[in-house]
Amino acid sequence: MNRLLKRVSWISVTFMMLFSTLVNAANLPDFTELVEDSSPAVVNISTEQTTTSNARQLSPDARELNEFFRHFFGQQPFGQTPQQPRQQQRSSLGSGFIISQDGYVLTNNHVIEGADVIHVRLNDRREYEATLVGTDARTDLALLKIEAEDLPTVDMGDSDDLKAGQWVLAIGSPFGFDYTVTAGIVSALGRNLPSDNYVPFIQSDVAINPGNSGGPLFNLDGEVVGINSQIYTRSGGFMGVSFAIPSNVAMSVVQQLKKDGKVSRAWLGVLIQDVNRDLAESFGLERPHGALVSRVMPDSPAEKAGLEAGDIIMAFNGKTIEHSSELPYLVGQLGVDTDAKARVFRDGKERTLTITLAKRPDGNGMQQQQADENRLGMTVAPVPENVAERLNIEGGVMVQQILGGAAARNGLQQGDVITMLNGEIIDGVSGFNRIAQTLPANRSVPMRVIRDGYPMFIPFKIVE
Structure with a gap:
């Protein structure tokens, strides 16, 4: 009897486990119809770039033998003659998608950057040579045009409606495997990366690899x-953290690229x-939030409106700012000559300033202006908590932007973590700025930098 009861119990448990598995499987989404409907509008993008290099120098014996072969056999076994230019073809591979029936294609800027020829291949194997309409390096977007009609297109969604935990799916060409489908969930929204504080990226765990860039x-x-753009990796491949440019950001850029090409x-x-x-x-705040102004550029809209270094911008144009990374995006979304309200915290009190925004200066001109006014030629920010935990450090600063000057000459890079300067340990941004102001000119001082997880000392010299 006991044996029978045990057998019945085992069968019941097995049945319940099987039933639970079937129920869970039934609740998982079926992507087949989505893939069938959307794949025709996803494209493969390849590029050609011609570079010129000089052939290697040949020894006298090799040159003599080359001359013999050239005269009698019409070939040169040892390569070209010295200093003769040699053409090399380089190519890149990425993804994109068609946004209009008359042939507008959206992809990443880094997929087509520097290309002489851009090829767009459709799902049905038709191939076109694309014209570059315009690019925006700041959002890493590029708009292409192919000469065709009645093309399949994607439907653009509202990225502001996304929520963490929602299912998302990517179609692209990782490692050249065309029309590969991967799925996952939205991991987080509004992510800002050390290399880019303008785009509020969508983070997901969808498998994205080289070749997926520019895909939907x-x-x-x-x-x-979203437009798949970047991955976080230590191996060069997928590690569960992928970043996409929100569709609302992308379509705002597309409108300007169509109209002005920039x-x-x-x-x-x-x-x-x-x-x-x-x-x-x-500063007397109850909790950490807002964007702390560390510098006001001369003759800028901020200076004209009365913003000062040490002000904390609590809200901009009616939107509360929790993290400083939110401010550049809010400003960039507004038009030139727009009046915006900034709520700032100064001397323990809040006040509201009206700022008339101006056109952003050209990248080179603005960087040169900032480099001239920035003794070190770079901007720094606090080390993000996850990075500090991974590196097992306290304090330090992360290089946010290389403006030129000393930072560029001494080989610093975006994302470098500086922990010591001129023999002093750096406890944060304020400490770093204090040390920087006292550095001697025209003499090298030691700087400890952590790059790719490895600490090293470099000589840092300010030339004045």
Whole structure:
């Protein structure tokens, strides 16, 4: 009897486990219809770039033998003659998608950057040579045009409606495997990367690899909500953290590229940093939030409106700012000559300033202006908590932008973490700025930098 009861119990448990598995499987989304409907509008993008290099120098014996072969056999076994230019073909591979029936194609700027020829291949194997309409390096977007009609297109969605936990799907050409489909969920929204504080990236765990760049990220309604752009990796391949440009950001750029071939953005004219717990306490804030103004550019909209270094921008144009990374995007979304309201915290009190935004200066001109005014030729920010934890450090600063000058000459890079300068340990941005102002000119001082997880000392010299 006991044996029978045990057998019945085992059968019941097995049945319940099987039933639970079937129920869970039934609740998983079926992507087949979405893939069938959307794949025809996804394209493969390849490029050609011709570079010129000089052939290697040949020894006298090799040159003599080359001359013999050239005269009698019409060939040169040892390569070309010295200093003769040699053409080399280079290519890149990425993805994109068609956004209009008359042939507009959206992809990443880094997929086609520097290309002499751009090829677009459709799902049905038709291939076209594309014309570059315009690019926007700041959002890493490029708009192409192919001469065709009645093309299949994607439906664009509203990325502002996305929520963490929603299912998303990518179609692209990782490692050249055309029309590969991968799926996952939205991991987080509004992510800002050390190399880019303008785009509020969509983070997902969708498998994205080299070749997926520029491809679409779909929601379950078959709408494009993002453009796959970057991955976080230590191996060169997928590690569960992928980033996509929100569709609303992309379509705003597309409108300007169609009209002018370039993107013009409003400019505030400040350097900002995040407010950590210690800074919040020192400024008298109840909790860390807002964007701390570390520098106001001369003759900028910010200076004209009365913004000062040490102000904390709590809200901009009616939107509360929790992290400093949110401010550049809010400013960039507004038009030139627009009046915006900034709520700032100064001397323990809040006040509202009206700022008339101006056209953002050209990249080279603005960087040169900032480099001239920045003794070190770079901007820095607090080390993000996850990076500090991974590197097992306290304090330090992360290089946010290389403006030129000393930083460029001494080989610093975006993302470098500086922990020591001229023999002093760096406890944060304020400490770094204090040390920087006292550095001697025309003499090298030691700087400890952590790059790709490895610490090293470099000589740092300011030339004045």
